[in-house]
Amino acid sequence: MLVFQLRLSEIWRLTMMLLDQIRADRAANHEPRMKFFLVVFRAAQWARTGRGLRRLSFAPLAVVYKLVSACLMIELPLRASVGVPLVINHGFGLVVHPDAIIGDNCVLKHGVTIGIRRNGEGVPRLGSHVQVGSGAQLLGPISLGDDSIVGAGAVVVDDVPSRGIAVGTKARVVKQT
Template sequence: MFDNIRADLAAHKGNWGAQGFWAMVIYRFGRWRYTIGNRWLRMPFSLLYKIAFKAVQVVAGIELPCEVNVGKGFRIDHFGGVVVSGFASFGDHCVLRNGVTVGLQRTDEPKAPTIGSHVDIGAGAKVLGPITIGDHVEIGANAVVIQDVPPHAIAVGIPARVIKKGDTS
């Protein structure tokens, strides 16, 4: 757990005050508590996690449940309005900005995006449904992504259209 927290601090450029770092500390704690095999020993840590999770949700406006699979170097660059579904997963070195939602497209279909490595998600973007976002993708500010995005592409607009990097058309 502490190695991951050190890496998270480095991803947040050593800024202990970054609300994204706070969310990552609580996330790592939530994942760590599942390593405690005895249910009765785990229960007080689960209560502490739930309280701390809610505190970060209220104070920082970041909802990052410990059920999410997050790769190394994950960073929440700006705080406020960040909501990530517990069904989502992220590769390494992803960046989320304020107002980003990564979640379900429909509540009757509990499937969220699978996001590759080195993905940069702009402020206010919504990435929804059982879709796959490839590696080295940039998602523009306020884009609404509801379809797969191949590697090395940019997604912009509402609904998002996909442009290959370097394509001028």
């Protein structure tokens, strides 16, 4: 009986934690479609990491999540580590690597890519309160410190310190014709 009570208390704690994450995401986002997307994301991610009945709910939630993410053109894998709350402005074209780490209170705008440069390389790690402008590319094993800002269209392949601002592109001519 004691084991059953412990399991119920653990289930209750995890459920309340999920609801707190959903409330925080809903309060931070102003667009109804992003609120809905993040509710489905958090629920599917919660079910993915569970056991028993919680794990059984994963298949239907995963299907719903895939449909919603395809309609909104957002690639945010359930495996990604995402802090609370996450603010997604517009969201269209957002692509996140499954191993990426996104800290608490981060803002991602549309067209952002968080990924790798080459296979086998590490992925970006975003600290807390990071803002990423539209069309920005965060590539490779980089770290963005707390309270940093990445400007629109920036290509970031080097670390950004805490409270740092990264702007511009990294492209250069490698061969002249």
